[in-house]
Amino acid sequence: MTKLKVAMIGLGMAAGHHARSLLDLSDRVECVAAFSQTAARREAFAAQFPAIPTSGDLDAIFADKSIEAVLILTPPSSHLELVQRAAAAGKHILLEKPLDISWERSEAIATAAKDAGVLLGMVLQNRFRAAALKLDEIVKSGRLGELVEASAAIRNWRPQSYYDVEGRGTMARDGGGVLLTQGIHTIDLLLSYAGTPKDVSSFVRTSPIHRMETEDLVAACFSFENGAIGTLNATTSAYPGLPERVELLGTKGSAVIIGDRLDAAFMDGTTETVSNENTGSGAGADPMAFGHSNHRALIANFIDAVQNKAPLRVDGDDALKAHRFIGEILKASR
Numbered sequence: 552m553t554k555l556k557v558a559m560i561g562l563g564m565a566a567g568h569h570a571r572s573l574l575d576l577s578d579r580v581e582c583v584a585a586f587s588q589t590a591a592r593r594e595a596f597a598a599q600f601p602a603i604p605t606s607g608d609l610d611a612i613f614a615d616k617s618i619e620a621v622l623i624l625t626p627p628s629s630h631l632e633l634v635q636r637a638a639a640a641g642k643h644i645l646l647e648k649p650l651d652i653s654w655e656r657s658e659a660i661a662t663a664a665k666d667a668g669v670l671l672g673m674v675l676q677n678r679f680r681a682a683a684l685k686l687d688e689i690v691k692s693g694r695l696g697e698l699v700e701a702s703a704a705i706r707n708w709r710p711q712s713y714y715d716v717e718g719r720g721t722m723a724r725d726g727g728g729v730l731l732t733q734g735i736h737t738i739d740l741l742l743s744y745a746g747t748p749k750d751v752s753s754f755v756r757t758s759p760i761h762r763m764e765t766e767d768l769v770a771a772c773f774s775f776e777n778g779a780i781g782t783l784n785a786t787t788s789a790y791p792g793l794p795e796r797v798e799l800l801g802t803k804g805s806a807v808i809i810g811d812r813l814d815a816a817f818m819d820g821t822t823e824t825v826s827n828e829n830t831g832s833g834a835g836a837d838p839m840a841f842g843h844s845n846h847r848a849l850i851a852n853f854i855d856a857v858q859n860k861a862p863l864r865v866d867g868d869d870a871l872k873a874h875r876f877i878g879e880i881l882k883a884s885r
Contacts, residue, residue: 554581555854558612559603560633561624562587562596564839565647565674569622570600572847579854584612613640620670620857623647627731628724631656631663638667645672645853648735650870652726657874661867671867672853677736677795678743678865679848682813682825686799686806690744694817695801701745701775702782704796705734706789707834711761713787720763728757728765730877733838734785737795739865739873740808744799745781748773748876755884760788771880783880792835 557580559569566585573582584606587593593605612618613636620643623633630651637644644664650657650673664671677683689695707729718724725732742748753771761767769785794810804817815823833841855861 552579552858554579555620555857556581556583556618557620557622558582558584558586558606558615558618559622559624560586560609560612561626561647562589562592562605563624563626565624566596567599568839568843568846569624569850570596570603571843572850574600574602575843575847576851576854580850583615583618586612613637613642619643620645620853624674626718626724627726628652631660634660634671635663638663638669641667641669643670643672643853643857645674645850646867647674648870649726649731650867650874652722652724654874654878657871661871664867670853670856670863672849672856672863673865673867673870674846674849675736675739675865675870675873676845676849677740679845679852680811681827682808682811683740685813685823685825686744686797686808686815689806689815689823690799694803695799695806695815696803698745698775698777698779698799698801700780700798700800701741702798703737703741704783704793705729705737705785706793706795707733707787708790708792708836709733709761709767709787709838710836713836713838714761714763720761720765720767722764725765727877727881728763729767729785729787730769730880731874733787734769734783735870735873735877737785737797738783738876739869740797741781741783742872742876743865743869744797745775745779747776747872748781748879749776750774751876751879751883753880753883755881758786758788766881769880769884771883794834 622645714720751773756768758768771783797808806815811827813825
């Protein structure tokens, strides 16, 4: 099969995991350009990944008809315009979370991709953890029975130096704080298992630990359409950083994900355990302190979707659900 030709747009913090994944998948995909408008970033990337050509010409990437897809890895505030250009050029899109900095811009991204008939995949790579995949299978099989509670906790640590980077943690660049930047991964997982939340109540704060515009501490409670209830705690103030946690309680058993480990127990006496504890979590001071295997699986799924019309495991509509819930949490606090 012909290799899928792609380009990377943006060479910031997340670029390394994407580059490693693309190189791992080099029998299926070829990255023909890695763009940054900053020469220093291009040089640093080229030194680390000499097999991937760098580019400072964004117009040439969009004009190149041989490039079938782009990976957009730039700050959230730039996403809408880049997605619109990619969609207009007929290129499929793999977009780093979140969609954008506001609901209106995020919705416009989903609409642009649909109107152009191009795929919009989202980089919410936690869906591809072995524990998460197994729990998805358990929920869909009905082994937990009817859900009565579905809760999540994201207790990360970020030092002040993280927020001292220009624009980080601001509405103008990031569109929000812990919910949209860190928590969206676990929120996406929770909603994929439990459905649509409603009746949201919340407390949203900026703790004295950080100097920043947006929130770093959130506690919320809510119900779901099936009548289940749930809670969400999200923070970047939990030193030194704890693994994320998702808990599902059902009428036939319970299941808990802590980081990369799943433990499920059922009333019929059976259990399930999935553990892959050596990949790191990114919950601490280094947000990228985890392996790239989940990114590789996500990109492989994206390639399958483009070339073989396989379903995307996580797409723009999934991201919109998470954005909507985050908006409701913030609104309830106000």
